[in-house]
Amino acid sequence: MNNVKVLIISNKFDFTTDYVCIELEKRKVKYLRLNRDSFRSCKIEFNINLGELLINVNKKKYIVNKGLSSVYYRAPTYFRETFSKNFSAEDQLYNSQWMSFIRNLTFFEDAKWMNNPVDTYKAENKLLQLKYAKEVGLRIPNTLVTNNNSFKFNNPTVAAKSLDTALFKINDKEAFFYTNIMAVEDVKSYDIGLFPIVIQDNLEPKIDYRVTIAGNKMYSAVISEHGKGVSGDWRRRKNTLKFIDCDLPDQIKKKCFNGCSLSEQRCREEATL
Amino acid sequence: MKENLVIHQAFKYEVGSCKIEIPTNYGYNAASGYWVNEITKTPMVRDPEGIKPRTKKEDIETGEDNKGE
Numbered sequence: 450m451n452n453v454k455v456l457i458i459s460n461k462f463d464f465t466t467d468y469v470c471i472e473l474e475k476r477k478v479k480y481l482r483l484n485r486d487s488f489r490s491c492k493i494e495f496n497i498n499l500g501e502l503l504i505n506v507n508k509k510k511y512i513v514n515k516g517l518s519s520v521y522y523r524a525p526t527y528f529r530e531t532f533s534k535n536f537s538a539e540d541q542l543y544n545s546q547w548m549s550f551i552r553n554l555t556f557f558e559d560a561k562w563m564n565n566p567v568d569t570y571k572a573e574n575k576l577l578q579l580k581y582a583k584e585v586g587l588r589i590p591n592t593l594v595t596n597n598n599s600f601k602f603n604n605p606t607v608a609a610k611s612l613d614t615a616l617f618k619i620n621d622k623e624a625f626f627y628t629n630i631m632a633v634e635d636v637k638s639y640d641i642g643l644f645p646i647v648i649q650d651n652l653e654p655k656i657d658y659r660v661t662i663a664g665n666k667m668y669s670a671v672i673s674e675h676g677k678g679v680s681g682d683w684r685r686r687k688n689t690l691k692f693i694d695c696d697l698p699d700q701i702k703k704k705c706f707n708g709c710s711l712s713e714q715r716c717r718e719e720a721t722l
Numbered sequence: 723m724k725e726n727l728v729i730h731q732a733f734k735y736e737v738g739s740c741k742i743e744i745p746t747n748y749g750y751n752a753a754s755g756y757w758v759n760e761i762t763k764t765p766m767v768r769d770p771e772g773i774k775p776r777t778k779k780e781d782i783e784t785g786e787d788n789k790g791e
Binding site: 465471474480482507621623625636639 | 725726729730733752753
């Protein structure tokens with residue numbers, strides 16, 4: 450029986466995870482990679498009373514228990530695609546039930562998680578994130594969430610966003626709603642009564658950054674197009690962009706670290722309630 | 723009044739296949755957790771002919787970059 454110290458939840462075709470496994474193997478760490486698209490080849494028995502998860506993968510037996518030190522959850526976002534493809538009943542249930550199993554691995558809450566589903570759930574909610582950003586002293590744009598066509602907003606040009614990722618099927622095509630920079634009057638010319646959307650200040654010019662914090666380390670990258678920031682939604686023009694390592698001002702770094710500490714503190718408080 | 727903003731302004735695209743074709747000389751080693759060249763035993767991501775991780779730029783916007791399934 451192999452005691453698992455590091456559990457990796459990924460996808461068989463996520464080759465970036467390969468590098469992590471190669472390194473763990475080199476360091477002789479006891480790890481197990483579980484792939485969301487390959488659960489059919491594994492058998493699990495999770496005894497909740499004992500706090501022991503037995504996993505049988507390709508005739509090798511593993512045990513996950515309180516000795517688990519960390520979990521690396523790759524690409525952890527919420528599964529949204531069930532609607533858009535013609536999944537069989539088996540596939541729909543495979544997706545929903547195994548995803549629930551993964552979420553329930555938070556049972557091992559003493560392990561150090563990279564992308565704990567509880568945190569990810571909060572991270573996927575824009576309004577809560579804006580609140581937290583403001584709490585740690587980061588400036589946030591004026592933001593209004595509304596389904597009222599007669600809304601009032603201070604600036605004549607706005608960034609119109611969907612509240613959640615808007616991925617949907619329309620006729621035979623798939624559709625994705627990017628951030629749209631629009632005049633307020635243009636927004637109002639459409640019906641927005643069906644569901645709320647996000648109206649924000651259009652930040653122009655702006656520079657997009659991607660910041661990742663792991664423990665006490667920060668990795669930041671600036672998204673640049675021809676040496677400048679990107680106007681509007683950068684995802685529309687990915688082919689012309691560069692992601693460049695960068696260092697942020699100390700004050701901003703401190704606020705980002707404070708944001709993570711605040712999040713950890715909240716989790717601890719919630720756990721003790 | 724025009725139709726719903728999100729529906730009208732969304733980017734529409736044909737549903738493509740995201741299937742990744744792995745060359746036949748590579749296999750996934752479940753015990754190690756990575757793909758290997760089955761002849762040389764070299765990890766695929768370190769093999770000159772192997773498939774490398776895709777960048778964020780190549781993701782299709784699905785809300786979870788097609789990896790959350």
